[in-house]
Amino acid sequence: MTERWLDEIEMRAWVAFLDTSNLLQRRLDQQLREDGGLTQPQYELLTRLAEAPGQRMRMAELALALVASRSGLTYQVTQLEKAGLVRREACAGDDRGVLAALTEQGVQALRRAAPGHLRVVRENLIDLLDRDQLVTLADTLGRARTHLRTAGGDEPRRTGSS
Structure with a gap:
C-alpha cells in the first residue's frame, strides 16, 4: 500500500x-x-474525582477517563495521596476494587488552581473563537476522540510525569 502524504x-x-496543543499545555502546566x-x-485527575458521584471513582474507570495507563494513574494517585489530596478506599462488594477519593x-x-486554569484556557483558546468555531472544534475533536477510544488495541501511553 502506498502512503498518502499530507x-x-x-x-x-x-x-x-x-x-496549539503543545503551547497551551505549556502555559497550563506553568x-x-x-x-x-x-x-x-x-489537576485533571482531581477534577474528574470532583465531578464523580461521591467524589470517588474506581481506579480502573479513572484510568480510562484520563486516557492514562494503570501504572501512570497509580503513580499520580500515589503523589496526590502523599500530598493529602486523594485517598484510596476499598471498593464495597469487590475485594479487588480500589477507589480513589478526593479529600x-x-x-x-x-479551588486554588481552577480560576487561573480557566483564565488560561479562555485567553488562549475559548475566547479566541466564535460560537460556530467552538461547535466545529468540539465536533471535530469529538469525532477523532471517539475514533481513537473505539479503535482499541493500544493502552494509553501517558505516564506518571506527563
Missing part, C-alpha cells in the same frame, strides 16, 4: 493542532504549578 491544507491543520503546585495530569485538601487545591 497535502498542504492537511499539513497546516496537523501542525496547527500540534503547536499556571498549575504556580497556583496549585499541580501538574496537568494531577477536603484536594477540593481546596482545585
Whole structure:
C-alpha cells in the first residue's frame, strides 16, 4: 500500500493542532504549578474525582477517563495521596476494587488552581473563537476522540510525569 502524504491544507491543520496543543499545555502546566503546585495530569485527575458521584471513582474507570495507563494513574494517585489530596478506599462488594477519593485538601487545591486554569484556557483558546468555531472544534475533536477510544488495541501511553 502506498502512503498518502499530507497535502498542504492537511499539513497546516496537523501542525496547527500540534503547536496549539503543545503551547497551551505549556502555559497550563506553568499556571498549575504556580497556583496549585499541580501538574496537568494531577489537576485533571482531581477534577474528574470532583465531578464523580461521591467524589470517588474506581481506579480502573479513572484510568480510562484520563486516557492514562494503570501504572501512570497509580503513580499520580500515589503523589496526590502523599500530598493529602486523594485517598484510596476499598471498593464495597469487590475485594479487588480500589477507589480513589478526593479529600477536603484536594477540593481546596482545585479551588486554588481552577480560576487561573480557566483564565488560561479562555485567553488562549475559548475566547479566541466564535460560537460556530467552538461547535466545529468540539465536533471535530469529538469525532477523532471517539475514533481513537473505539479503535482499541493500544493502552494509553501517558505516564506518571506527563
